[in-house]
Amino acid sequence: MSDTTEKAPPQKGDVLLEMRGLRIEGRADEVWFEIVHGVDVTLKRGEVLGLIGESGAGKSTIGIAAMGFARDGCRISDGEILFEGQDLRKTPESELRKLRGNRISYVAQSAAASFNPAHKLIDQYCEAPTQHNVLSRSDAERDAVSLFRRLQLPDPENIVFRYPHQVSGGQLQRAMTAMAMSCRPDLIIFDEPTTALDVTTQIEVLAAIKDAVKQFNTAAIYITHDLAVVAQMADRIMVLRYGDLVEEGVTGPMVAEPQEDYTRDLLAVRTFSVEERARPESKPIVEVRNVTAQYRGAPTPVLHNVDFKIHKKRTVAVVGESGSGKSTTARVITGLLPPLEGEVLYDGQALPKDFRQRNKDQLRKLQMIYQMADVAVNPKQRIRDIIGRPLSFYLGLSGKKKEERIRELLSLIELEPDMFIDRLPSELSGGQKQRICIARALAAEPEMIICDEVTSALDQLVAEGILKLLTRLQDELDLAYMFITHDLATVRAISDEVVVMLQGRVVEQGPRTEMFTPPHHEYTDLLLSSVPEMDPNWLDGLLDRREQLAKEGRMVSGAGN
Template sequence: MNDATIGEVILDMRGLRIEGRSDEIWHEIVHGIDVTLHRGEVLGLIGESGAGKSTIGLAAMGFARDGCRISGGSIMFDGVDLAKASDDGLRQLRGSRIAYVAQSAAAAFNPAHKLIDQYCEAPVQHGIMPRAEAESDAIDLYRRLQLPGPDTIGFRYPHQVSGGQLQRAMTAMAMACRPDLIVFDEPTTALDVTTQIEVLSAIREIVRQFNTAAIYITHDLAVVSQMADRIMVLRHGNLVEEGETRGMIEDPQKDYTRDLLAVRTFRKDTADSPGADMPLLRVEGVSAAYGKVPVLYDVSMDIHRKRTVAVVGESGSGKSTMARVITGLLPPSQGQVFYDGLPLPLDHRKRNKDEKRRLQMIYQMPDTAINPRQRVSAIIGRPLEFYLGLRGADRTARVRELLEMIELDPDEFIDRYPGELSGGQKQRVCIARALAAEPELIICDEVTSALDQLVAEEILKLLQRLQDELGLAYMFITHDLATVRAIADEIVVMLQGKIVEQGPKQQVLSPPHHEYTELLLSSVPEMDPDWLDNLLDDRQGENA
């Protein structure tokens, strides 16, 4: 990470062009990119989805996914042109001299084999070391990556190990043959903020120890600024800007980079504190379980009209379960849910149409939340017909109004299928579908997690505007504290099925914090290249 360890050029991609096929036609998706990487250097590739960063990262291994092909340029890796190399030649380099760490370790580990078997595969198959040696080496690396129980963890199956640990085990696996270059493809995107820190520091430590060159792909500038020596900002398969990390963060040259940096500035105006009026929704002493496994313990919260309550916590904290209890999908074992002062039937099957209508949901994955075989008009029109009995011309007119409300041109979008929409547009359609029922409360379950930062920002602004205009209340489930800062009036912090802290935003976000809130807040990466170092020093100091 300093000049002394950065050696000669290990990877040099010149004029890289990659094509992708859709509808039997090849389109260029990467338009002549140059990437140079020296030994021991970490290069950050950053951009939104569709920027081509993963495609470029895989091209550094001479690999193109099905439906893609490397159509031009050269990929010189240590004197070999990977764009022209034979399949066999590529195979011998992959895993041994260039390794890959995938976004979701849970999906990228083979569920049928133990971790250590998968670790040993590359070194044994490439003839680098015998099995016994590879095993002891694996245990050594597990220890260096601070995995718990390094002697035994390798003998577990992937499903028996947590997400953060799997991601470190995958980093160990990539390191197995001591490659010259590792491609990290969004290795922490699927992890909670507190877990992310462990993985980031483990990755950085091991890359430094072995002086390995790395390409670090992410959409999160704050993360990449902790990891990379140099950053390339990509958009639509073109280079926007390239520069040394500190310089880029402090003085970005291009508007797009500034947008990416500035993305977390949106804040809703602070609303008045809730009056003494009756809460729209009250959850009282709710406990719930999946089968025999308890997930919620005696949880209580209020949501007032026109207010946004953000429910924050890591995965497994029970925040989505809370939504399932409120919507009646999971009847609680104890406790009660009141709507407008009246008890709501706990089982959704016992709720009447109006009780259902007033409480709508928007989901995390717009791709799976809408039927790909229905046109936008049918998706939004269905609740209009079901809840409000609108038909024919009335229905169409209302769909058009709703489309205008979510800032999509009715003429252009009303007859489209979901496949013809971008991720952000799909989420807008989901919002319109929820609005169609004319609800009073909308539960938003991680609605921006699957979206790029700039798109997510637009969605948050839209939700805010709709709240101001229509007087909606939101229950906003998220693990992203930046989103919470932007949109919440009140915050509920959850940990292992319990509420550890709740109250108005200002109060929860300003010290003194509950211990866990403190951990969550301090774990959100900041746009400061020294942030991770300082944080680790701080925490080390506390432990010492």
């Protein structure tokens, strides 16, 4: 630290951070194994570097290593981490603490989990500057307000005195960015800062981050799995896979013309799509009729007059931001939440409102697949039991017949029966677990499956695999899907019909092609325009357009997350 004062004032374009031959090891079952295999990273002052890859690619691990830090159960085994020429691996912990939060700071994926719920935002904001003697407490408070304003948080004078649970997720993420900037660091590491946010909220956070980074000439490492997001943010992109560098390049050319197959695969994910099918003449299989529903103890209903139909062999995508009532609708259909008014018809017959009153057959025909496959399968049961239970419960299969059917189902979901049948869920990857959930749903021989955000917890390539599997199964087994998602790319890929929901109401619905061609309802328009595109200039263009619209007084807002 001390020698930096003797140097000439730092200039844009100087090398700020250099990691050479970085190797990081992780520990599992008492054995060390390498998870990052000698990666070189160079970052100049004021530059934004995008690290992209699927989970397990080592992008977060590399990002955190830029602070000279390794997570619990990890260690940096080899290589140099030079921050302004100072090797962080050889720097004592006490010196590193002076750097962290002051010159290098970190923005985590979940701001909600990173803030201490017991302290006000302002107290947490002021901690770093006062700790590092950058600003006095009163200066820091003043600085907080101006920075919050800069990041477009509403009513900055008062919002700083709120507790973390009193502000929304998008606001919290911006507050976290402000906090990371409180000491005006030279480098900020953004670890998937918008992944947990809705598309409309994501735009605001992205714009705020981009603006702030530019304003203070801060260098940043931006970690994400979303290529379209990184295209907006980064000057340069590094594509990582299994702890190795796949490709590195300047954003524009890289997005336009990727050199490596893997990068092309990542880009191509967004082009997968199935043909829309014509609406059949037949009766709908499930009809949600004027449903109004309310959670017990809640003052107001969460669903208002929701009404739509699902036909056999068709996919109805229900889209909306978090809190729009998509999942609640699914709970009404499955009978977990009996509606206040309205009813759910199955094959023209009204289903009992509470699932406890439905008979086995009604339960069997309507299956559900969940977002988090991790908690949707019992961790103590083997695959054989997970898939086997619906077989013996609904169809009365046992012994050899059951075993055969389990194997059949496993092959159907493209998992090798011999390898997987005796495994525990903990021995599977996220995508494989989701496949097991699909197999369990199929075991009941359903007519309709409700898919609740089934791909949103998965990596893009894995998610694409699941989508392809679901469409194939639909063709083979004549299934109807109700596909709940907030991801419009998925909707565009597989839906036949789209239902857009906002604050518990259906805003617009219709066939896919109709829904994706203007004119839309203005909320649909907001949703659609918020989906990041690969074009690096997309974000700036969009913000300009919206500013224009706002001047004309035609701006709509999202659910306010």
